[in-house]
Amino acid sequence: MLAKTLPTWVRSAEGLPVEFVFVDNAPDGSCHAIVAENLPADVARYLPDDTNPGFAAGCNRAAAQVTAAHLLLLNPDVWLHEDSMSRMLKEIDATPDTPIAVGLHMHDREYTGIDLNLIGLFIDRPERSRRGPLGPSGGAGVFPTTLFRQFGGLYEPMFAWGEDADLAFRMYASGVRTGTLDLALPHAWGHSVEGDTKLSEFRSFLLARNRVLVAARDFTWPLLLCALPLLLVSHMALAVRRALKGLLGSFLRGIGRGLVMAPAARRDWRGPRFGINDCFSYLRRGRKQ
Template sequence: MTFDGLTVVTVLYRSAGMLAETLPTWVRSAGDLPVRFVFADNWPSDACAEVVAANLPADRYAYLPDASNPGFAAGCNRAAATVTTSHLLLLNPDVWLPDDALARICAAVAADPDTPVAVGLAMHGGEYVGIDLNPVSLFIDRRATAGRAPLGPSGGAAVFPAALYRRFGGFDEHLFAWGEDADLAFRLYASGLRTRGLDVVLPHAGGHSVDGDDRLQGFRAFLLARNRLLVASRTFTWPLLLVAVPVLALAHLALAARRTRQGLLRPFLRGIGRGLVEGPAARRRWTGPRFGFASLLGYLTARRA
């Protein structure tokens, strides 16, 4: 595979104010590079279209509105289906790009165009690169100082060969949001595809779409609880799943105490219930290689490049 350009894929949801801050930094960073943009807008009533049009020439971007809000996963897939460059960069709208960021990303991809790339994010007082495995929450943001390589890229800043993303079906759209990137990471890893971290750290606000909205915070708690179970059901081999289930059960007891303090216990418990009910159907949606004990051992002992 050769690198012939990069398309920045961004899913918008109540993002106009944030995008007005971040998009000018993307435009400066793109400069004359072979970079295009695709915006899947799941909340088109908040003037994101105007923000995009004010910052980019019409021939450099595509804008895909969908007022039904099919979710982050579906938005990424819908945008990725329109990509004509060899590679795509999933980028959250609340990420700022330093002036040299896209040049460094393009150079890194051109040097190794077949490998997914996890781009670093600075958020909540820490720096993170990609996804890590965690015994309590199953998946977690991987700290930049971690000794082992990423399990896979985080959906907030991830580069994929476009053909590879499509071959794996992109994100599982039923997951809607929160955990869809981990699901893909487990599937890629089980198939022998490794992710490399990139020493570029992008400032990331994190959580702009749910901040200050109790209903959306509850929805997020529901989806995280449900999706942990669905991701394990979809991507783990039966032997690993049989071991993981009791571990996840104990972990969810600990998480329940935290959700109680946050006032989010009811949506959290609903999420667990839905995850248990939907697990068999989730497993049937993926028939490719699954993450088992051999994958787990390889991941835990892998050193970052």
């Protein structure tokens, strides 16, 4: 996948002050070779990690190496247009203190950032939504580097799927609002688990577990108590959907594991939490910059 997308990144960054940092959690030499073929060593750093600590930890490791004022998290299955980087830099110049949700095109639809959902808790935000995003997607999102580090980056125990929503809820509760840049970047969403039963089960487990962790970490107690009945009903609906796909066991294990991890996850975040007022304010209008 990187062999297909990286050349588009290079073309998009041509002549611009962009530095690349690659974290490879399954190094076998092939990705390093692709990076070396496409980018000179003075603009690209390659960080292998054969322990596979997860997407969240990989992003944090890359962010720790950044010396620029802003960082772009970008999945290897996202293609850039030739003017994508220049448009991002222009948006950064206009709003240097604001995170930016970058638009993605997947499954014949366009999405920009993360949205609040009463059933799934968090979902990809449709580009045409009347309200702004909670925060950027981890697949394509720009952050002021100091802001990303101030919030501790992505919560590493989540491993993958939902860690960007956790950061979005925490930032929103702290008053940080996210702008949008609707680039409609082609994104091969789902390719990493397609046709692989074990990976599909792992993804189902992580999503179920991480929904519990997001609620436990990021919601105030009043919101948790008010939302509990809705969360129970919505998870029953999700259980039916997972059962139809043969993923009920992994879904239930994920919920159970999330409940076990929830107390420690809540203690790990001591900043402002997403409350009832935040919820109603966001659902009514949000804020699009």
